[in-house]
Amino acid sequence: MNSLLINILSVCKIEYLILDEDLKIVEISVGLNHFANIPDEVKQGEDVRIAFPELEGLEDIFDAIRYGEQDNFELKGIMRSQDAASPLYIDIRITKNIQENSSINPLIIIVEDSTERMVLEQSLFQGANEANLLLRNLKASKQYIDQIVTSMADALLVTTLSGKIKKLNLAAQVLLEYDEIELIGQPITKVIREVDSYKLEIGNIENIETFLNPDQNPLLKEVETVCYTKSRKTISVAFSYSIVKTEIEHFQGYVYILRDMTERKQAELAKQEFLAMISHEVRTPIASVIGMASLLLDCGLIGQQKDFVEIIYSSGNSLLKIINDFLDFSKVQSGNLELEEEPFILQSCINEAFYLLAPQAREKGLQITFLDTLKLPTTIVGDITRLRQVLINLLSNAIKFTQTGSIEVSVIIRKNKDINRSSAAANTDEIQFSIKDTGIGIPSDRMERLFKAFSQVNSSITRQYGGTGLGLAICKQLCELMGGRIWVESELNTGSTFYFTIAASVIPEESAGAQVLASVQELQVRNSENNCDYRPSDLPKLRILLTEDNLVNQKIALKQLQSLGYSADVANNGKEALHLLEKIPYDLILMDCQMPILDGLETTKQIHRWQESNFASGRRPVVVAMTANAMKEDQQMCLDAGMDDYLSKPVMKEKLAATLEHWARMIFRVEETDILDRTVSTTNIGSVDLPIDWERLHQLSENNPEFELELLQIFIEDIQPRLEVVKIAIASHDFDQIALQSHQIKGASVNIGATTMHLLAEKLEQLAYNQEDRGTNNLILGLEEFVKRIQEFLIRTPNS
Structure with missing residues (x-):
């Protein structure tokens, strides 16, 4: 330090120490030893904390001053003499060294005799000592908390009130792929972009919970969202955070906890x-x-x-x-069950449940009664399928556990006056159902087991009556999803009454209107197109592989090819087709899209991935799609998979002929000639009152009655079991199975000329794709009616 400053400090009775960045003494004023904790211990090169232990624990302060985050720091009234007769107190100030070599020796400590002031303010002595002790405790507490935060498996981030990240644990660094220094000072939206959308939500929770418990900070729990990593990956997380409030603004902000949901x-x-x-x-x-x-x-x-x-x-x-x-x-x-909100007639829902279970009740000699009332609403808005499921389950249990007597069902409605209900249910009424039986009853100490999963009253129930113990658990969850609850009252050996409620909107009688239901009569039969005769060309015959899993479609396609002068081998799925391609040099494949084992799209992709040596012909065959899906996107999907051409079912003979001739010319490198003349021919439509396009059928069979009857018989044998599968799939809400079977029915119907059945199946397939079951039963009834009429025709017709 220069002499001028030294003299000024000496006159003011101020001593000093200059420190390097490691807090070691570089320069000492002459009288400083007088103020040291242990005289003559202040030496150059020694750690300043040895001579001034009061500086222990102030490392964060030294760092803050060194980096300009803080101007200075003071320790006042430090006792150096415990002699009451001649006490000695000092003040210590830490500040940044502004002299030369400040970058090497960045800190200066100024020590001043404050005995006079401290004697006058003796009462402050104890406070200074306690402050020193508190600082030590805070340091230990900080280390303790840091170790807890570091050991957390979940990612933790701490931000200021403005959203700037100021601390994160190791788990957060691993999850987000950032080093700590890369995120400090960055906005939290860098990693959780949607965080602002939750501010209102936590604000509402904060207002409620602060009112209920003013000493507890609100916590927003387990909101599923995504976070973004340094490598731009999107990770699913369970996200929660809480606001931190203290009297010191520096220690206010938000704590964020992110739980990686990838494994879950x-x-x-x-x-x-x-x-x-x-x-x-x-x-x-x-x-x-x-x-x-x-x-x-x-x-x-x-x-x-x-x-x-x-x-x-x-x-x-x-x-x-x-x-x-x-x-x-x-x-x-899993939370994947979504309820429908559609108007339905309540009485019809109850009647359907009764109708389904009436045979079981009659078999046991039980009487089922519905206690109707004038106040029962006609039309409500809700999920008829799930309400019916609860009713059927409870009625089925009542029948199962009742040997003699009766079962009564009643319904009452209550106007909703619960102001605490969510806004979604604010305009709904509470509808209460009760199912009363005269069965075996339930012991009072076993009732709590009823609505738990995989739990029944006792093990003998399972042995005697069967079941999984899931029925009532499902009912409970469905009732809660529908805004209600379920409970039971029972007396052993006397009977039980199960109650459940739902929240539903009631449609007034004057505005309910008539329900518009899908019916067979609403489906219009389209006029069949005129057909053409085909004059075969003199091109070499293609070697064709027909890949089709439907027996009716196979018959029709083979018959069409035969009439055009072609023959074809048949593969029932893509796997069989690939196996045949290795052995036989096919020129062209007629490929159905939806097949078991390996569908047409994946089969075509695999054909394109094959080397030329994989094919028996040494080259890739032409692939022509044959599918009942005629939408543009379906055609594009086939072409994107690598198919060369597209035929929409029903495949007319002249269209098939033109396609085969076109590809034959391409394959055999024959130049295109003039388009073949086509003459329209007419065929008399069958006079039989049957939902069949006889003109289409006559063309397929080339007016061969025996072949027509054979096709119709095969058609019926194929369709009947599919309809049974569809009915079971409808009952179990298996939309994938409904779509698959209805697609098969649609393709077979359109090929056989059953145009109305094609329309019904098409409508059913569309409902399945849309995950809708309203109207499916009507469509099945229509399909079954047509099948029945065809069966009756075959029985009446000789040689069938």
Whole structure:
């Protein structure tokens, strides 16, 4: 330090220390030893905290001053003499060194005798000492909290009130792929862009919870969102945060906790895939067993044969119900169950449940009664399917556990006056259902088990009556989803009454109107197009592979090809097609899009991935799509998969002929000639009153009556089990199965000339794609009616 400053400080009785960045003494004033804690311990090169232990724990202060975040720091009234007769107190000031070599020796400590002031302010002595102790405790507390934060498995970020990140733990650095220094000072929206959308929500929670508990900060819990990493990945997280309030503004802000949901999402996806597999791979064969058993029961079986088939049928239904319970429970648990909001007639919903279960009640000699009232609303808005599911489950249980007596169902409505209900339910009324039986009753100490998953009153119930213990658990969850609740009152050996409520809007009678339902009569049959004769060319015949899994479609396509002078091999799916392509040099493949094992789109992609050496012909065959989906996007999807051409079902013979000739010219490198003359021919439409386009059928069979009857018989044998599968799929809300089967029915119907059935199946397929089940039963009734008429025609027709 220069001499002028030294003299000024000396006159003012101020001593000083100059420190380097490691807090070691570089320069000492002459009289400083007098103020040291231990005289003669102040030496150059020593750590200043040895001579002045009061500086211990102020490392953060030294750093703040060194980096310009703080101008100075003072310790006042430090006792150096405990002799009451001659006390000695000093003040210590830490500031930045502004002299030369300040970058090397950045800090200066100024020590001043403050005895006179401290004697006058003796009362402040204890406070200064306590402040020093508090600082030590704060340092230890900081280390303690830092260790806890560091050890957290969840990512934690702390921000200022303005949203600037000022601290994050190691888990946050790993999750977000940022180093701590890269995020300090950055806005929280850098990693959670949607954070501002939750401000209003936490503000509402804060107002409510602060009113209820003013000493507790509100916490917004488990909001699923996404965060963004340094490498621009999007990660699903469970996001929660809380506002931190203190009297010091520097210690106010927000604490954010991010829980990585990637593994949970993967587990959920695996669960969904497993459930999808169960739904398709298990329910489909069960549905086939039930469907075939149902057909057998209509075949006039007698005696022991009928008994055996009835056992198969009832066992299949029981197994299907168990699987459906598991799937419904899993869907509700995962939050993937969405309720519909559609108007429906309440009485019809109740009647449907009664109609379904009436045979079981009659078999046991039980009487089921519905206590109707004039106050019962006619039309309400809600999910008729889920309400019916709850009613059927409770009625089924009542029948199961009642040996003699009766079952009564009643409904009452209450106007909603609960001001605490959510806004979504503010305009709804509470509808209460009760199902009263005279059954075995439930012990009072077992009632709490009823609505728990996989739980029944006791193990003997499972052995005697069967079931999974999921039915009432599902009912409870469905009632809660519909804005209500479920409970029971029971007396052992006397009976039980199950109550449940839902929240629903009631439509006034004058505005309810008539329900417009899909019906067979509303579907208009389109006029069939005129057909053309085809004159075959002299081109070499193509070697054709027909890839089609539907037996009716196979028959029709082969018959068309035969009439055009072609023959074809048949593959039932893409895997068989690939196997044949390795052995036989096909020129062209007629490829159906929807097939089991390997569909047409994936098969075509695999054909394109093959090397030329994989094909028996040494070159890739032409792939022509044949599909009942005629929308532009379906055609584009086929072309995107690598198909060369597209034929929409129904495939007319002249269109097929033109396509084959075009590709034959391309394959055999023959120049295009003039377009073939086409002459319109007319064929008499069959006089039989049957929903068949006879002109189409006559053309397919080339006026061969025996072949027409054979096609119709194959058509019926193919469609009937599919309709049974569809009915079971509708009952279990398996829309994928409905779409698959209706697509097959649509394709077969349009090929056979059953145009009205094609329209019905098309409508059913569209409903399945839209996840809608309203109107599906009407469509099935229409399809069954047409099948029945064709069956009656075949029975009446000789040689059928």
